[in-house]
Amino acid sequence: MKVIEVKAKKLFVRSGIPGAKWVINQYVGCGHTCLYCYAKFICRWKRYGRWGSWVEVKTNAPELARRYVDGWVVMSTVSDPYQPIERELKLTRKILENMNKKVNLSILTKSDLVLRDIGLFKRFEKIEIGLTINDEKVKENFEPVAPDNERRIEALRRLKEEGIRTYGFISPVIPGMTNVKRLVRKTKKFVDFYWIELLNLRASGKVFTRKLRENFPKSYEILRDERKLLNS
Numbered sequence: 001m002k003v004i005e006v007k008a009k010k011l012f013v014r015s016g017i018p019g020a021k022w023v024i025n026q027y028v029g030c031g032h033t034c035l036y037c038y039a040k041f042i043c044r045w046k047r048y049g050r051w052g053s054w055v056e057v058k059t060n061a062p063e064l065a066r067r068y069v070d071g072w073v074v075m076s077t078v079s080d081p082y083q084p085i086e087r088e089l090k091l092t093r094k095i096l097e098n099m100n101k102k103v104n105l106s107i108l109t110k111s112d113l114v115l116r117d118i119g120l121f122k123r124f125e126k127i128e129i130g131l132t133i134n135d136e137k138v139k140e141n142f143e144p145v146a147p148d149n150e151r152r153i154e155a156l157r158r159l160k161e162e163g164i165r166t167y168g169f170i171s172p173v174i175p176g177m178t179n180v181k182r183l184v185r186k187t188k189k190f191v192d193f194y195w196i197e198l199l200n201l202r203a204s205g206k207v208f209t210r211k212l213r214e215n216f217p218k219s220y221e222i223l224r225d226e227r228k229l230l231n232s
C-alpha cells in the first residue's frame, strides 16, 4: 500500500448528500479495494496507481477536526475510516478525540475495527454508526479485503448493546446475490434504520461490469435492463 501524506486546507466540506450538511474524508483512497467502488473515479485526478494500491492521508486532519459545525457530518465518502491502515495510523481515532462532541456525526464503514472506538462514540451527543452489509457471495467475489459480513453484523450488535444508534447500509444490492429480506431479518433487533441501495452499473466501472457479466450473467442482465428503463 502506497501511503501519500498531505496537509489539507480544510476537513469539513459542504455535502450534497440528502440529510447531511458536511462530509469529511481524512483518507482518500481505500485499502478495502472493492471492485465496484464508486469512489475510484478519483483515480482520474489522483494518479498514484490502481484503486486500492494507495491511500492519501491528511496528516493534519486531527487539528482541522476541532472546528465546530452545525448539521450532520458524514464520515467518509471516498474512503473507509476503518480501512486496514487505520489500525496502524489511528487517524480516525485522533479526529474523534479532537472533534467537538456536540457535532452530529454519522460514520459508515465495512470494518469491525470500528468497535475499538466505542468509548469515544459515547462521548458524542448525537452519533450514528453504519455498517455496510451484504451477502457473503458479494464479499467473496467483489470485496476481497473487507471483513466478512458476519463480523460486520456482530459489530452492529455490539454497538447497539453499548447504546449507540446504528444503521445497516445494504449495498450494493445485486439482484440474485443480495437477499435484502434475509439481511433485515437477521439484523433488525439491533439496527435502528437501513439505507438500501441498488448497484449503479455505470459508477461501478468496466472491470467490475465485465466480471459480473462473465460470472453472474443473470444479475448483469437485470441491472442492465434496469438502467435502460431509467434512461428511457
Ligand code: SF4
Pocket: 030, 031, 032, 033, 034, 036, 037, 038, 039, 077, 078, 079, 080, 110, 146
Ligand atoms: S470500503 Fe467503501 S470506499 Fe472502500 S473500496 Fe469499498 S466501497 Fe470503496
